[in-house]
Amino acid sequence: MEIYRAHILVCRGTGCTASGSEPVMEAxxxxxxxxxxxxxxKVLLTGCLGLCELGPNIIIYPEGTxxxxxxxxxxxxxxxxxxxxxxxxxxxxxxxxxxxxxMRALTxxxxxxxxKRVALRNCGLINPEIIEEYIANDGYRALAKVLTxxxxxxxxxxxxxxxxxxxxxxGFPTGRKWQFAKDAPGDIKYVVCNxxxxxxxxxxxxxxxxxxxxxxxxxxxxxxxxxxAKEGYIYVRAEYPLAVKRxxxxxxxxxxxxxxxxxxxxxxxxxxxxxxxxxxxFVCGEExxxxxxxEGRRGEPRPRPxxxxxxxxxxxxxxxxNVETYANIPPIILNGADWFASIGxxxxxxxxxxxxxxxxxxxxxxxIPMGTTLREVIYEIGxxxxxxxxxxxxxxxxxxxxxxxxxxLDMPIEYDTLxxxxxxxGSGGMIVMDEDTCMVDIAKFFLTxxxxxxxxxxxPCRIGTKRMLEILERVTNGEGREGDxxxxxxxxxxxxxxxxxxxxxxxxxxxxxxxRYFRDxxxxxxxxxxxxAGACKALITYEIIADKCKGCGLCVKVCxxxxxxxxxxxxxxxxxxxxxxxxxxFERCPFGAIAKK
Amino acid sequence: xxxxxKSIEELEKIREQARELINLRxxxxxxxxxxVGMGTCGISAGxxxxxxxxxxxxxxRNISDVIVTETGCIGMCRFEPMVDVIKPNQPKVxxxxxxxxxxxxxxxxxxxxxxVVDEWVIPNI
Numbered sequence: 001m002e003i004y005r006a007h008i009l010v011c012r013g014t015g016c017t018a019s020g021s022e023p024v025m026e027a028x029x030x031x032x033x034x035x036x037x038x039x040x041x042k043v044l045l046t047g048c049l050g051l052c053e054l055g056p057n058i059i060i061y062p063e064g065t066x067x068x069x070x071x072x073x074x075x076x077x078x079x080x081x082x083x084x085x086x087x088x089x090x091x092x093x094x095x096x097x098x099x100x101x102x103m104r105a106l107t108x109x110x111x112x113x114x115x116k117r118v119a120l121r122n123c124g125l126i127n128p129e130i131i132e133e134y135i136a137n138d139g140y141r142a143l144a145k146v147l148t149x150x151x152x153x154x155x156x157x158x159x160x161x162x163x164x165x166x167x168x169x170x171g172f173p174t175g176r177k178w179q180f181a182k183d184a185p186g187d188i189k190y191v192v193c194n195x196x197x198x199x200x201x202x203x204x205x206x207x208x209x210x211x212x213x214x215x216x217x218x219x220x221x222x223x224x225x226x227x228x229a230k231e232g233y234i235y236v237r238a239e240y241p242l243a244v245k246r247x248x249x250x251x252x253x254x255x256x257x258x259x260x261x262x263x264x265x266x267x268x269x270x271x272x273x274x275x276x277x278x279x280x281x282f283v284c285g286e287e288x289x290x291x292x293x294x295e296g297r298r299g300e301p302r303p304r305p306x307x308x309x310x311x312x313x314x315x316x317x318x319x320x321x322n323v324e325t326y327a328n329i330p331p332i333i334l335n336g337a338d339w340f341a342s343i344g345x346x347x348x349x350x351x352x353x354x355x356x357x358x359x360x361x362x363x364x365x366x367x368i369p370m371g372t373t374l375r376e377v378i379y380e381i382g383x384x385x386x387x388x389x390x391x392x393x394x395x396x397x398x399x400x401x402x403x404x405x406x407x408x409l410d411m412p413i414e415y416d417t418l419x420x421x422x423x424x425x426g427s428g429g430m431i432v433m434d435e436d437t438c439m440v441d442i443a444k445f446f447l448t449x450x451x452x453x454x455x456x457x458x459x460p461c462r463i464g465t466k467r468m469l470e471i472l473e474r475v476t477n478g479e480g481r482e483g484d485x486x487x488x489x490x491x492x493x494x495x496x497x498x499x500x501x502x503x504x505x506x507x508x509x510x511x512x513x514x515x516r517y518f519r520d521x522x523x524x525x526x527x528x529x530x531x532x533a534g535a536c537k538a539l540i541t542y543e544i545i546a547d548k549c550k551g552c553g554l555c556v557k558v559c560x561x562x563x564x565x566x567x568x569x570x571x572x573x574x575x576x577x578x579x580x581x582x583x584x585x586f587e588r589c590p591f592g593a594i595a596k597k
Numbered sequence: 598x599x600x601x602x603k604s605i606e607e608l609e610k611i612r613e614q615a616r617e618l619i620n621l622r623x624x625x626x627x628x629x630x631x632x633v634g635m636g637t638c639g640i641s642a643g644x645x646x647x648x649x650x651x652x653x654x655x656x657x658r659n660i661s662d663v664i665v666t667e668t669g670c671i672g673m674c675r676f677e678p679m680v681d682v683i684k685p686n687q688p689k690v691x692x693x694x695x696x697x698x699x700x701x702x703x704x705x706x707x708x709x710x711x712x713v714v715d716e717w718v719i720p721n722i
């Protein structure tokens with residue numbers, strides 16, 4: 001085997017690929033060749049490193065130097081300086097915001113220091129398209145262990161003792177789910193992986209599937225052994241082409257290596273995995289709808305019970321877990337339930353991956369021990385709110401969750417605390433909002449999403465969310481009426497109680513949680529016809545403050561509707577009839593002379 | 598090296614081999630480091646051949662837990678090519694006027710046999 005003195009890892013997750021890591025990788029290959037370094041320096045792709053905001057990201061080992069926002073033009077300099085002369089290219093290092101200090105290694109920066117990577121342990125470390133790299137980092141060792149040293153019941157006991165709970169949204173104890181599926185009578189059983197990650201802004205599962213597909217395959221095989229199944233299905237969104245491609249490669253390699261198929265590792269155990277692509281319906285993340293979709297039927301939920309563990313795919317007992325849940329299984333088997341249970345808090349064990357987005361400096365993917373506070377995640381890992389704005393709230397759990405206000409920032413992140421606060425753990429999307437975000441508008445945004453994605457099977461969800469959305473549209477248009485808030489509350493209560501599946505049962509949550517913490521904003525919209533955050537277009541007007549206006553004319557240039565007029569060096573004025581409320585002048589004015597009311 | 602893995606033992610064997618694939622990315626704090634001076638002075642004095650010789654010698658001896666890296670000019674250009682060997686929990690040893698042949702011997706004597714090659718160590722000037 002060749003020994004290389006340096007490895008250049010180029011992030012080829014979706015985020016970095018979108019910001020241009022493919023040409024960067026090609027440039028590296030070309031430049032390495034040009035310098036005759038092909039035998040010393042290896043260029044390889046890897047999965048998501050987490051700091052998607054700063055992509056394309058690369059890491060150079062053995063130093064572990066982390067370069068961000070690398071462009072193909074930077075590559076000759078990196079090769080020449082770093083790889084030939086051993087000098088770090090300072091200007092491309094990550095700059096810690098708080099201290100303005102350039103950080104060399106990924107492990108030094110605050111974003112990573114507080115993280116604990118269990119589910120993401122291989123993302124950004126191995127090449128996901130080469131099975132040997134996965135094997136090298138203890139891959140398939142957990143499968144070997146269960147097949148030779150453990151009975152199926154011991155496997156389930158280990159998972160149960162670890163305290164692992166479902167990472168997809170429901171938070172059901174994983175070990176119990178496995179036990180139900182094992183105890184269910186029947187010769188034919190199935191293992192299913194739910195990779196239908198549909199929450200807006202969530203990309204935890206995608207990153208795992210792209211950066212470490214084998215961990216999911218291995219965990220599913222372990223689950224198959226535990227419950228007595230020979231077949232597994234991964235249901236993944238067709239909108240994740242890279243994840244699909246990496247999964248296809250991984251499945252093929254695992255089959256070639258005999259790690260899937262008949263007589264795995266000479267033990268007689270048989271298990272194989274098949275891919276099924278979803279076509280973008282949010283409701284297919286709901287387990288019964290997902291199973292229907294795999295069977296080739298319309299993706300609609302059905303009432304439970306019977307639960308899939310008893311009557312699932314093609315009517316057979318079926319175990320469904322989410323991608324991230326599976327990613328935790330091999331480390332639990334290898335390191336033991338006690339190790340896993342030692343991470344996190346009393347009632348929430350292990351770590352959780354979050355996709356942080358919205359009004360935050362470090363947009364990206366983080367994995368933190370349960371019990372970390374929201375403040376730590378948003379300020380220390382996430383780097384705080386951009387442009388010196390005030391934090392207002394954070395939405396967890398996506399459209400099924402709720403917002404958490406600033407007063408609860410010191411709350412530890414756990415299943416129960418989040419639920420008590422009116423939100424939920426969900427699958428791990430975290431959308432940060434600042435002072436400019438209108439909470440009524442946000443509730444409307446999420447409800448628009450769930451309304452749009454409602455499959456239409458049950459009336460509470462189909463009609464109820466529609467009525468709620470109409471009220472919110474009215475309120476944000478300045479046509480809110482007395483009693484609207486009460487009407488929203490009563491609709492929400494009834495929908496939650498009567499909808500068929502999780503989609504409908506949780507759809508009112510964003511409205512309820514914003515009402516709980518930001519009721520005054522709703523009242524301002526309805527009674528005073530004002531939007532305190534200045535976000536609802538129908539409720540704001542733009543005005544020029546004559547004292548501050550220098551008559552520079554910049555606003556005139558950016559106005560798309562020619563609504564601003566005025567003599568040069570004289571205060572200008574906005575014609576409200578023509579104003580589109582596009583906010584361009586507000587953003588452009590260097591003197592703060594434009595007021596939003 | 599593709600082929601069906603038929604037993605746990607075979608999986609372990611492949612893991613051992615494959616470890617070298619990712620070794621460079623793990624536990625680098627606890628590994629021996631060989632640092633070659635690769636400033637303009639070092640390169641013109643032949644540091645490149647030294648570096649290649651070290652890599653080749655490590656490969657021949659199947660040593661994968663040693664980090665080979667480069668550094669810039671440290672100001673003593675007349676001693677180039679210079680090579681530092683830093684073993685964990687041991688003081689740094691600097692060799693001067695290294696050539697490809699000396700480099701191979703440094704790997705054999707210092708890295709493998711743990712014997713500092715005194716005659717090539719930097720003089721106290």
